[in-house]
Amino acid sequence: MTCDGRRRHGLPGFTNRAVHGNAAALAGCSPMRRVHSIRFMLFAKRTQRERFEREAERVFPSIFGAALRLTRSREEAEDLSQEAIVRAYEAFDRFDGTNFKAWMLRIITNLYINRYRQRQRGPQLGSLDDENAYEPVSDEGEAPDRLLFDGLVGAEIEEALAKVPDDFRLAVILSDIEGLSYQEIADATEVPIGTVRSRLARGRAILRRELGGFAKREGYIGKESEE
């Protein structure tokens, strides 16, 4: 079939490539068939848009939250998340259909790395990506984390998270808040899995220290824990 896109490509799940391929196949068709095919292409395009919008709307809070936690500026987060949506829509035909959220987070991470981190000056964190650059998360002598974290509220956690250096914060956000696997984080940040593991360990250690310090300053740790 050259003119009947429905039979050629099937419904649903057609892609932009299918639509463009169909356009090329229109040459040589009768006018009536061309009209039908153009109508079909418009329908396919509209359906694809609806499908993208449905998926994107579902994961947008995560995308926006990640952008906000990465940039630490609402204005920049809005700009970044809008750009990510536009990029994703343009590349939607290349989405493999497995994990839309991970794919979107990968796009926004790449955008963030390209757009914002290039502005940064001074020494990079590469030296800390060493597999051995690990700090213990908890110490036997310290109060249990359950006690440390019990009194904390969302804003305090976000504040502590914002103090974690960029590379580590990115790994912690993608893993602990967005629930990506090591492999998905490695793909998104374009670093080896070993680096992801060490960044996560380091980021969590720093975050825990910040949270602990915050809990102590605010008096969230009870007397029994100090004893």
Add this chain to the structure above:
Amino acid sequence: MIDPLEIQALADGELTSEQAELLRAQIAECPRSTATLHSLQSLRDLLQTRTETFECDETWSRCVGRLNELDRSSRIEGFVGRYAWGLCGAFALVIAVGGYWSRMAHTGVISSSDVPREAASMFPVPGVRSMSDFKQWVGQKLGFESPQIQDTRLNVACVYQGTLDGMPAVRLALQDSDGNADLTIVHGAQAVDGVRPLQDGQFSVGRVNGENLVTWTRDGSAMLLVSPRSMDQLVDLASEIRVR
């Protein structure tokens, strides 16, 4: 001491069930590793359940707006790309039809601003020194009857021949006591553009190359009299030529 990164992998669910089971057994025997695992789990729980949720409806609306813009421009680009040849053809057709219409609508109308340029490209005709020579020459060479120009007061200094807008034309360099004047006769021209009619309705006047111009039509020809003299003098001269 168990590798803390292994404990972290266990907390993150990155191990196979066999690896996880084995590691759990080892961790159970080590209080420090157990504390590390609990600490990691607490932190993960904290981040998954207690982080803030951000209001983003407005941002999403803006995203939808940008997607609409993208679709709109994509539709336009697609249309232009698909029908580029058709659009070019239609545009060329409009130009051709417009040109043809313009030509047909202005048949027999000459533009006064074209006269100096066209007159300059005319070539001189030797041996024509008087009005009677001129009348004879026009009849013989150009195949139409000369307009009635019988002024013996005017000397014909030179005669030039050529075309104006595809119509046969002659130019007479005239001299009288007030100076020089150029009379261009365009055979077949019905009207002259770029001039305004005088109240008497016989003549139209205008300016060409900084000189005054008087035009009129007679015997199927348009006459254009150009001279640096004043408009009144030029109209008088035109009246003399026309009447006589």
